[in-house]
Amino acid sequence: MIYGVVNTKGGVGKTTIAVHLAAYLSTKGKTLLIDGDPQASSASWAAWRRDSDQKYPFNPTTTCLTGKAIYSEGRDLSSGFMNTVIDAGGRDTSGLRSTLLLCQKAIVPVGASNMDAAALSDLLEVIDIARDYNSDLTIHILLSRIDPRTKDSAEMLAFLKDQNLTVLSSQICERVAFRRAIGEGATVAEIKKDTAAITEITHFFEEITA
Numbered sequence: 001m002i003y004g005v006v007n008t009k010g011g012v013g014k015t016t017i018a019v020h021l022a023a024y025l026s027t028k029g030k031t032l033l034i035d036g037d038p039q040a041s042s043a044s045w046a047a048w049r050r051d052s053d054q055k056y057p058f059n060p061t062t063t064c065l066t067g068k069a070i071y072s073e074g075r076d077l078s079s080g081f082m083n084t085v086i087d088a089g090g091r092d093t094s095g096l097r098s099t100l101l102l103c104q105k106a107i108v109p110v111g112a113s114n115m116d117a118a119a120l121s122d123l124l125e126v127i128d129i130a131r132d133y134n135s136d137l138t139i140h141i142l143l144s145r146i147d148p149r150t151k152d153s154a155e156m157l158a159f160l161k162d163q164n165l166t167v168l169s170s171q172i173c174e175r176v177a178f179r180r181a182i183g184e185g186a187t188v189a190e191i192k193k194d195t196a197a198i199t200e201i202t203h204f205f206e207e208i209t210a
């Protein structure tokens, strides 16, 4: 299975979700993590992970590809792996379009603000075009960086429903543990500091791999 984590909006949690998913999938079988963002945040996470003296035993193979190479090279490379996760960079780039042509499941992390809702229309246009060329493509919206003390996520859910979008029932809240884990090249399950974070990301893994 090839998963793409995409949104034209920056800072929505694409890298956080991509590396967590890749680490989880690598406990199940050979997994490739493609860092499609020139900022290379996923690759930095993988480097910190490798530097951790094998504290974290399951490692996705990580490579950096940009632009059209995500489709051409990514397609060839991914054939040698059980699962591939692509962390597509922000903005509407050829890398994002390549990711949407290659992946079977596109995970779209979205925040719960009006800004996030407004930014979604750009992405939906690109997804529409990709669907003409990639009939396997399914879209899975994931509410991300949610403040559990507010009703923002309920309002966003209502908006997404109006757009006829498939929204995952799992939601990822804004939790310090996610930030800490990434900075250590780890996952929230590996740093074992926040059971709520572990529960919600595990729910997401189960839902997206079902």
Ligand SMILES: Nc1ncnc2c1ncn2[C@@H]1O[C@H](COP(=O)(O)OP(=O)(O)OP(=O)(O)O)[C@@H](O)[C@H]1O
Residues within 6 Å of the ligand: 009, 010, 011, 012, 013, 014, 015, 016, 017, 037, 039, 041, 089, 090, 144, 145, 146, 172, 173, 174, 175, 176, 177, 178, 179, 180, 182
């Ligand atoms: N659920 C979360 N809880 C707390 N902090 C988070 C969460 N998700 C992401 N962050 C933090 O928010 C920032 C942006 O997250 P991340 O890098 O995953 O987003 P991104 O969509 O990949 O951003 P970019 O568009 O810059 O690539 C990072 O500092 C990250 O640690």
Ligand SMILES: [Mg+2]
Residues within 6 Å of the ligand: 014, 015, 016, 037, 041, 087, 089
């Ligand atoms: Mg990123």
